[in-house]
Amino acid sequence: AQSVTQPDIHITVSEGASLELRCNYSYGATPYLFWYVQSPGQGLQLLLKYFSGDTLVQGIKGFEAEFKRSQSSFNLRKPSVHWSDAAEYFCAVGSGRTGGGNKLTFGTGTQLKVEL
Amino acid sequence: GAGVSQSPSNKVTEKGKDVELRCDPISGHTALYWYRQRLGQGLEFLIYFQGNSAPDKSGLPSDRFSAERTGESVSTLTIQRTQQEDSAVYLCASGGYQETQYFGPGTRLLVL
Numbered sequence: 001a002q003s004v005t006q007p008d009i010h011i012t013v014s015e016g017a018s019l020e021l022r023c024n025y026s027y028g029a030t031p032y033l034f035w036y037v038q039s040p041g042q043g044l045q046l047l048l049k050y051f052s053g054d055t056l057v058q059g060i061k062g063f064e065a066e067f068k069r070s071q072s073s074f075n076l077r078k079p080s081v082h083w084s085d086a087a088e089y090f091c092a093v094g095s096g097r098t099g100g101g102n103k104l105t106f107g108t109g110t111q112l113k114v115e116l
Numbered sequence: 117g118a119g120v121s122q123s124p125s126n127k128v129t130e131k132g133k134d135v136e137l138r139c140d141p142i143s144g145h146t147a148l149y150w151y152r153q154r155l156g157q158g159l160e161f162l163i164y165f166q167g168n169s170a171p172d173k174s175g176l177p178s179d180r181f182s183a184e185r186t187g188e189s190v191s192t193l194t195i196q197r198t199q200q201e202d203s204a205v206y207l208c209a210s211g212g213y214q215e216t217q218y219f220g221p222g223t224r225l226l227v228l
Contacts, residue, residue, distance in 0.1 A: 043220055044207070046217075049216060090158060103149070
């Protein structure tokens with residue numbers, strides 16, 4: 001069974017500082033990996049995704065993530081955080097079975113607080 | 117274009133009543149998913165539709181939960197005889213290119 005671990009429940013960073021949110025997954029085959037962001041009262045917005053190819057993927061809002069198969073990790077990074085980045089971030093793994101369903105398994109989320 | 121929409125945005129009901137939650141997916145998306153998000157937790161998969169068939173219902177927590185979909189459009193999630201533990205945000209997503217899922221804003225359900 002697939003699973004996702006986000007070890008940090010809460011993270012606080014200063015505006016302008018760099019950010020790394022950790023995500024570890026468990027999946028038997030090549031995973032499809034996603035990062036979503038959820039702002040208060042909002043639905044989930046896709047930040048970026050990894051299916052195959054280049055292990056460093058770029059997303060929206062200046063975010064990037066690196067797939068490391070040897071570490072079963074897909075950490076999210078941003079070089080300089082903005083106050084508007086304060087939100088909850090979810091990592092997810094999917095089975096990637098095109099046409100056969102891509103049920104996502106989510107981590108429990110990391111709440112990001114940005115200090116001005 | 118229009119994204120995934122859900123209605124109602126908020127629903128307060130009394131324990132034991134039935135509720136229906138609606139999801140309108142992005143036009144052309146054949147895949148549709150329902151998830152549940154309890155307070156302070158991640159999302160739990162409930163059910164997956166491909167067209168109007170549901171090949172994966174493995175996440176439905178009990179037989180009080182059911183869902184249907186009309187063609188490749190609207191889906192409704194029905195919870196019968198609601199319990200307080202059903203209180204959660206119910207999120208719908210439709211599946212696009214490479215099965216990337218796009219989420220609606222959710223329905224916040226409160227069972228008193």
